[in-house]
Amino acid sequence: VAIARAAAAAAPDLPALAAAMAAFEHCEIKRGARNAVFADGQPGARVMIVGEAPGREEDRAGKPFVGQAGQMLDRMLAAIDLGRAHENTDRAVYITNVMPWRPPSNRTPDADEIAMMLPFLERHIALADPQIIVLMGNTPCQALLGQTGITALRGTWTEVLGKPCLPMFHPAYLLRNPAAKREAWADLLTLNARLKT
Ligand code: URA
Numbered sequence: 001v002a003i004a005r006a007a008a009a010a011a012p013d014l015p016a017l018a019a020a021m022a023a024f025e026h027c028e029i030k031r032g033a034r035n036a037v038f039a040d041g042q043p044g045a046r047v048m049i050v051g052e053a054p055g056r057e058e059d060r061a062g063k064p065f066v067g068q069a070g071q072m073l074d075r076m077l078a079a080i081d082l083g084r085a086h087e088n089t090d091r092a093v094y095i096t097n098v099m100p101w102r103p104p105s106n107r108t109p110d111a112d113e114i115a116m117m118l119p120f121l122e123r124h125i126a127l128a129d130p131q132i133i134v135l136m137g138n139t140p141c142q143a144l145l146g147q148t149g150i151t152a153l154r155g156t157w158t159e160v161l162g163k164p165c166l167p168m169f170h171p172a173y174l175l176r177n178p179a180a181k182r183e184a185w186a187d188l189l190t191l192n193a194r195l196k197t
Pocket of ligand 1: 051052053054055058063064065066067069070097172
């Protein structure tokens with residue numbers, strides 16, 4: 001983790017951070033992955049979304065949230081007029097994951113793996129400098145809040161690195177549990193209200 005912290009701290013900007021992560025050799029998950037998936041959307045966006053890890057499509061494309069969960073995420077964002085390629089920079093988002101590599105069989109990254117990559121995520125947030133952070137599901141909550149239990153955490157604003165932060169259900173969870181879209185909608189409305197202030 002000290003090596004990760006030093007590598008992350010040495011990156012002066014986002015391209016340098018992406019290169020430092022792609023070159024980082026101290027996380028086993030990297031071995032089975034095709035691509036390092038860094039981010040998508042607009043780096044200067046007011047909203048930064050943090051997911052878990054790439055899946056099969058993301059590993060192929062080298063971009064976060066391009067598979068089914070990603071399409072769900074895009075629909076959720078569009079419902080409150082946000083988007084990764086929104087022409088209005090005020091409504092743009094920037095998207096990344098806790099883990100830049102696809103875990104074997106899409107398993108959840110474990111606590112050691114999350115801790116290893118956390119310095120990169122924290123540096124990523126500092127360099128992107130969003131106004132608001134959205135945590136999609138348990139893994140980013142574990143990384144940045146040190147807590148899991150998304151059912152209890154979701155919908156309540158908290159703070160990460162001095163920034164307002166909203167945990168939400170992960171879009172892949174919503175695909176499996178459509179009834180939870182009710183809570184996700186409530187959370188999108190609270191996000192939208194915060195953006196108007
Ligand atoms: N799920 C995630 O958490 N991130 C992705 O990039 C894709 C699916």
